[in-house]
Each structure stands twice: as structure tokens, then as C-alpha cells.
Amino acid sequence: MTLFELKQNMATIAEQLAKTEKSMTQKAIDPKVSTEELNQLQTTKADLKQRFDLLKEQHDALEAEQKAKLEKGKFSHADDPKQKVTDAKAALIRNTLAKEAIGPEIRQALGDDDTSKGGKFLPKTVATDILVEPLVKNPLRENSTITNIPNLEIPKISFTLDDDDFIADMETAKELKAKGDTVSFNRHKFKVYAGVSETVLLGTNTNLVSTVENALQSGVAAKERKVAFAETPKSGEEHMSFYDQKEVNIKRVTGTNLYLAIKNAIADLHEDYRESAKIFMRYSDYLSIIEILANGNATLYTAQPEQVLGKPVVFTDAAVKPVIGAFSYSHFNYDIGSQFETDKDVKTGVNLFVVTAWFDHQIKLASAFRIAEVVNEDGSTTTTTTTKPTTTTTTTQNS
Structure with a gap:
């Protein structure tokens, strides 16, 4: 399940949970409502809350994973231009070995341009060093x-x-x-x-x-x-x-x-x-x-x-x-x-x-x-x- 789908499902359950809580409040003050009906609403509320918590746990884990990938994609916070290039090369190598995509920010740091669409022998800087x-x-x-x-x-x-x-x-x-x-x-x-x-x-x-x-x-x-x-x-x-x-x-x-x-x-x-x-x-x-x-x-x-x-x-x-x-x-x-x-x-x-x-x-x-x-x-x-x-x-x- 994608992060977007998890967010949608959480929103749906949260809406149902809010309606159940509102209904409980209204019926709790109505003496005509039986105790059995109130107990049923509490059971429904507890079930929805458990489902919401499970989805939130999955959502938070997936979101943290994607944030980590984004941070990894930045690959460098160094001020030294040479170190940034080295870090970009390292990211290119590690991403390749991990069978992950080489992001545009990595290629950009290595001097590749949009016209090549990533299809050069190597990004410009790497090609120069290897040749x-x-x-x-x-x-x-x-x-x-x-x-x-x-x-x-x-x-x-x-x-x-x-x-x-x-x-x-x-x-x-x-x-x-x-x-x-x-x-x-x-x-x-x-x-x-x-x-x-x-x-x-x-x-x-x-x-x-x-x-x-x-x-x-x-x-x-x-x-x-x-x-x-x-x-x-x-x-x-x-x-x-x-x-x-x-x-x-x-x-x-x-x-x-x-x-x-x-x-x-x-x-x-x-x-x-x-x-x-x-x-x-x-x-x-x-x-x-x-x-x-x-x-x-x-x-x-x-x-x-x-x-x-x-x-x-x-x-x-x-x-x-x-x-x-x-x-x-x-x-x-x-x-x-x-x-x-x-x-x-x-x-x-x-x-x-x-x-x-x-x-x-x-x-x-x-x-x-x-x-x-x-x-x-x-x-x-x-x-x-x-x-x-x-x-x-x-x-x-x-x-």
C-alpha cells in the first residue's frame, strides 16, 4: 500500500471515528437510548480507534523510510565543492549497487545535463576522471x-x-x-x-x-x-x-x-x-x-x-x-x-x-x-x- 493510499484510508476511518464519538455524545444524554446501544457504540469506537492506530503505524514507518531516501538523495551537506563531487560519486555507486535509481540531483552534481537524459557514457565529471x-x-x-x-x-x-x-x-x-x-x-x-x-x-x-x-x-x-x-x-x-x-x-x-x-x-x-x-x-x-x-x-x-x-x-x-x-x-x-x-x-x-x-x-x-x-x-x-x-x-x- 502506498503512502497516499494509507493517508486516504486514515482520513476515512478518522471521519467515521469522529461521527461515532459525536453520536455517542448525543445518545449518552438521551434517556430513551438503551445501555446496550451505548455499549455497541463504544465497541465500534474502540474498533475504529484500533484500525486507525494500525494504519498510522504503517503510515509513519513508510513516511520515515521515504524521508530517509530523500535525505540520502541529497547525498552531501559539505561546503567543499570537491567533497560534494566525491559524495555524489559515492551516492551514484551505492545507489547502483543497491539497484536504486540515480536521482537527478546526483547527476546534476556530477555535471550531467538534462539533454542527455542520463544517457551519457558517464556524467560529465565522472567521465573526465575515468578517461x-x-x-x-x-x-x-x-x-x-x-x-x-x-x-x-x-x-x-x-x-x-x-x-x-x-x-x-x-x-x-x-x-x-x-x-x-x-x-x-x-x-x-x-x-x-x-x-x-x-x-x-x-x-x-x-x-x-x-x-x-x-x-x-x-x-x-x-x-x-x-x-x-x-x-x-x-x-x-x-x-x-x-x-x-x-x-x-x-x-x-x-x-x-x-x-x-x-x-x-x-x-x-x-x-x-x-x-x-x-x-x-x-x-x-x-x-x-x-x-x-x-x-x-x-x-x-x-x-x-x-x-x-x-x-x-x-x-x-x-x-x-x-x-x-x-x-x-x-x-x-x-x-x-x-x-x-x-x-x-x-x-x-x-x-x-x-x-x-x-x-x-x-x-x-x-x-x-x-x-x-x-x-x-x-x-x-x-x-x-x-x-x-x-x-x-x-x-x-x-x-
């Missing part, structure tokens, strides 16, 4: 473009001229002709799970928010890195990987060793991309290069990677083959339409705060990148293993 500085690093974050725009469509190059032969790099011109001069971002769903134990859930707002945000940050960064450097991309995610040889098909430049392959790849880039090019590679591969180049000379070990290879180097174990290029042409976009859910890990009993989001990674120009490969005399390519920072190799025959 920045994750514990698990995705080095592309500092080099790629990252946006949060629904149905994004952008030109592959940022300017045009009045003639059609201004593109000096013929590979870029061919790519634009073959694939078109615009990029349209799609929606690819993924979920991030943040484990929340009972002790964390019942702890301070600051600790709860920190725990969940760190997990979500790491999950988002790991997903970005995984799809961008996937050797065998999932179906539908092929276009997100630098190594895809069908849709993306970045040019592969070879050398008799990895050092020469990287040097050749840098030289093969057109100057428009070479100027801002960076090298993404595994640290173990770099150590192998240093070991060969140093030849017993310890001085080279203290040199900066950029001094050795000629371009800034970013280390990531995900880059199984060095990727060289202008990484501003790598673009991540997060679309709207996220969901907050909760689940439970039955093995550990830990509550899971789940965010479902949609994003896309587009390599806007494959011609802005090169992949360095080592080629042997028999035409096979060589990949340095990650188990030892030596010249141990695994050879696969090209198809």
Missing part, C-alpha cells in the same frame, strides 16, 4: 586524440585547397581516393567491472570513489590498448588495430635487423608525418637493439632512446612489432548511451559495479604509420620474443 590518468597505462592516451561525441564524423585531413593535387604524399592521396576523405565512428560495446567489497562499500566516500574509479580507469585504458595493438582482432574490431592487414593495412617496412627496420620505416614516412612521428615498441626489443649496437660499449646504455633511434620512443609490451607514425591520426571516441549495473562475483562474494559503454578507435590515415619488421634471407619475418631481452627470435614464413 584520464588510469593505473593501467595506455600510452596512446598521451598521443592519440580522445573525444566523447555521439555520431562523430570528421575529415581525415584537417584542411583542403582549391586544387585536387595538393597532397604531396601519393600514398595518402591513393588512400583518400580508395577509402574516402571522412571517418565515421561507430558504437562498439564493452563492459568494465569494478569489484567493491563490503568493507569498502561501508567505508568512507573518498575510499569508495577512489577504489571504483581506479578500477574503471584501468579497465578503460586496458581495453583501448588491447584493441589498438591486437594481432588477431575480434570480429568487427579489425579496423581498430594497427596490425590489421585487411581494413587498415599499414605499410610494413623491413630491415635485416630491428634497428635498420625502424630506421627504414622512419625514412619511408612522408615528411608531413615524419616530423611528428613517434615509435611505439616493446622495451625488450629496445634492449636487444642496444645490446647489438653497444658491442661492449657501456656508453650507449645511458643514451636516451630518441638519441639512438632518431625519434621519441614510447614503450609498451602490446606493440609486438614497432609501430612508427604520427599518432594524432589515432582517434578514440566514446559515444553516449552507457548503463550502470550491478552484479556479484559468486566465487568471492564481491559486489561488482559495472559500466557498459560504447566506443570506437579509428586509424584516420594508415599512410601516417609504418610497421617495422625484420626480414631474413629466406623472406621470412622475425619477431623478438618477450621472454628474454636478447636476440632470441621466432621465425614465421610470410604467406
